[in-house]
Amino acid sequence: MRAIVVSTPGGPKALEIREIPDPVPGPGTLLVKIAAAGVNFLDIYHREGRYPLSRPFTPGSEGAGIVVAVGEGVEDFSAGDRVAWAGPMGGYAELAVVPAVQALAVPDGVELDIAAAATLQGMTAHYLTHSTYKVEAGDDVLIHAAAGGMGLLLTQIAKLRGARVIGTVSTEEKERLARAAGADEVLRYDGFAEAVRESTGGDGVQVVYDGVGAATFEGSLASLRPRGLLALYGAASGAVPPVDPMVLTSRGSLFLTRPTLANYIATREELLWRASDVFGWIASGRLHINISHRYPLADAGRAHEDLEARRTTGKLLLIPG
Structure with missing residues (x-):
């Protein structure tokens, strides 16, 4: 063969x-x-x-x-x-x-x-929205690379669960795709954390789904409301450097996880x-x-x-x- x-x-x-x-x-x-x-x-x-x-x-x-x-x-x-x-x-x-x-x-x-x-990718989007953070109706959710294979699935499944989805993309064409998948608001990467805060009345989102990694990590943390969760499921832009856990405290007792599919289909x-x-x-x-x-x-x-x-x-x- x-x-x-x-x-x-x-x-x-x-x-x-x-x-x-x-x-x-x-x-x-x-x-x-x-x-x-x-x-x-x-x-x-x-x-x-x-x-x-x-x-x-x-x-x-x-x-x-x-x-x-x-x-x-x-x-x-x-x-x-x-x-x-x-x-x-x-x-x-x-x-x-x-x-x-x-x-x-x-x-x-x-x-x-x-x-x-x-x-x-479908099962990854499933575990992220059903188990890593169980998305509920009315949640504000930030999805990076919203026009990619994972982003389009995450957007659709988060919408099935009743969330308000904010997506990030790099081009107008990708913005059209993200909106067609159900994204309520689509942002460019430059200054996205400030735009997320403004979009949520200063509160921030309950969860960020980040498959980009190094380039978005700091902004992802800054987009979360107190006790929010960052699911860092990929590193398309490179690995995130070591993180001082005190950063999570200072930003509002945040949660950070680096999940992988194998642990969510273990049975x-x-x-x-x-x-x-x-x-x-x-x-x-x-x-x-x-x-x-x-x-x-x-x-x-x-x-x-x-x-x-x-x-x-x-x-x-x-x-x-």
């Missing part, structure tokens, strides 16, 4: 397409023919070596496809089933082995490319809850997935370049076929 392989950490050129042996499903696993694989900032962190992995490896932690074989002991899935997953590595390929306990049945009414685009029950909600919203038309770019597998490097340069909106997919 063809697969993207990283042998040495580095830039997008570290993503090399190779012919490698077809994987074989072991006990408790599925062999899946991949229809589409999601491209995420997590993949960039893996490629760069920011999150070290044993090498060589095939990146990609999100995908969807058709089961072609099952390993010993698998009872819940059969060849021909449509499945998606988030977490197991190896999505940048034509075939992948996926643990059955981490596989999700894709329901009728959800296409495989949509499932590939929605699983990791099969929790995984199915989040995926069921996300797929159900998609099937019913309440959650819309914006796939802005589809790339051939061999163009994985270009996909990373476009994502890092913020030349895209919505979700990026690799298509192996």
Whole structure:
């Protein structure tokens, strides 16, 4: 099969397409023919070596496809089933082995490319709005990069829960996308904290969802009301420097968390809850997935370049076929 392989950490050129042996499903696993694989900032962190992995490896932690074989002991899935997953590595390929306990049945009414685009980011948006901070009707919520793949999902789900959403974007085109997703107010990054304060009558927001990191961190803290929560779920602009906890005290007994999806789908029950909600919203038309770019597998490097340069909106997919 063809697969993207990283042998040495580095830039997008570290993503090399190779012919490698077809994987074989072991006990408790599925062999899946991949229809589409999601491209995420997590993949960039893996490629760069920011999150070290044993090498060589095939990146990609999100995908969807058709089961072609099952390993010993698998009872819940059969060849021909449509499945998606988030977490197991190896999505940048034509075939992948996926643990059955981490596989999700894709329901009728959800296409495989949509499932590939929605699983990791959709469940991330779910845990952020339902568990990290449980958004309630009437809450003021600040979402950075509101026109990105995560931002569009967070905006829609926060609106489903009755929040007033303030988004940040960098261009007029991105502002239009954020407003179409339901954002009540859209700001540019320059001076956003002061604008958030003004928009909330000086109070600040209950929660900030920040996937940007270094460039927005200080402003995110300054946007919170007393006892507000900053969910720093990514670092697209770079890692945040060490923080003195006394800063949280001086700004009003704030909460700061650096969550990750793995800790919020730690049980099969929790995984199915989040995926069921996300797929159900998609099937019913309440959650819309914006796939802005589809790339051939061999163009994985270009996909990373476009994502890092913020030349895209919505979700990026690799298509192996």
